[in-house]
Amino acid sequence: MEANGFIGGIWILWKDTVQIEIMNVFPQYVHGRAQEEGSTKWLYFTVVYGSPQVTKRKELWDRLAALNPGNMEAWMLDGDFNATLRLEEKQGANRGNGTSKGFQDFIFNSELMVVEFRGSESTWKRENLWKILDRFLFNEKWAALYPMSIVTHLDRVGSDHCPLLFHSPKITGRTSERPFRFIAAWKNTQNFQASTRFSKPKSTAGTVQSSAISENEEAIACKKIYSERLVQLDAELRTQSDEVLEQEKSLWIQKSRQQWIRHGDKTRASSMLTPCTEGGRTTPQNSSSKTVNGARTKTNYELWQ
Known part of the structure; x- marks a missing residue:
């Protein structure tokens, strides 16, 4: 998608071993799906470049929600969303409220997860103000296929945004069962510690542990x-x-x-040619008339004319 001056613009590059199908294009995103060589499974992706204008971003959240393929398909979103999720994601001058409720609601209603990152604490910085505007999101299906996914915030070079490197190694040998995930809210339920402390392991515990x-x-x-x-x-x-x-x-x-x-150096040249009056003629301040064999020679100013 072409940029509008210095605003927007999305490039998508891929290897010859990957098949790409672009399904939807909008000024703030490009949506499509990819298929690896030798695989029959499509992976859905959406590359985002959110508008800096709040009114236009509201339309973005509605359109992204409509693209959701559901938890039966793997879906990943990435890019510059131009919005923050928590107060801690914005520091410095003009901090304001620092969050986007529309962005929060979109992630919650779409049942998306934010990919863990390492590196710099911000993805955008200008003078003493920094924010996390760029990120990766994925749904539960993608998390099941690539549980080791992680994002690295690389160094900024020639931009106030830092590039993001997404890595999602696929662990072989896993079963088709959904992976276990601990929910922090469980700790607040009644008899949680007692029930987990005295639960008996199954007979296949040794195999599972190995x-x-x-x-x-x-x-x-x-x-x-x-x-x-x-x-x-x-x-x-x-x-x-x-x-x-x-x-x-x-x-x-x-x-x-x-x-x-x-x-040329116009200031210097004009100062060198500042005229003065000598015998009714205009000559440079530092120039002088000379007489050779009774004939008057021309001044520097006269020569220039």
Whole structure:
């Protein structure tokens, strides 16, 4: 989707091994689905660039809710939503109320979850004001397929937004059963501790524990490889960024010199040509008339004329 000046604009790039189908395009989002090579399952995605205008974002929440494929299909949303969920996601001057109720209601009604992140505490920063405006969301089906999903906030380069790196390794060997998730509200229910303390394990506890340990080791190995590659990639990008910025600096220095050569230093030139009166003629202040063999020579000012 093309940008409108410096506002909006969404690019979607993919590998040849992934099939992409764009289903819906709106000025604030692009919606579609992807299918991996060798898979028959479609993964739904929505890339968002929320408008900075509150009235337009209200329309965005309604349209996104209508795109929801339901919990039977995996759905992920990502991008710049231009909205915050909690007061803690905004710090600095002009903090205001710092939250968007429309955004909160959309996430709650759509039964979406915010993907855990690591790195910088903010995704947008300008002077002493910072916010979390960019994020990834997914539904329960996506969480079941990719339970190890995580987002990394990378360093800002040439923008007040930081890029987000989403990683969702698929753990092999899992059963088709839904994964267990602890709900914090359970702690407030009556007899919760007693019922969990004296619950008897099933006969398959040993098998389940062994499978869990194996899956955990595999996840740690994947995470370690990913972290090492991320550090290496970060170093490479920093080096390339320094080279590009140095080239851009040299280019602008060269352009500024060309402008000086073309137009000259007008202030200095005008001060050098400040006229004064000498014998009824206009001559520069620092110039003088000379007589050679009885003939008067021209002044510098006269030569310039």
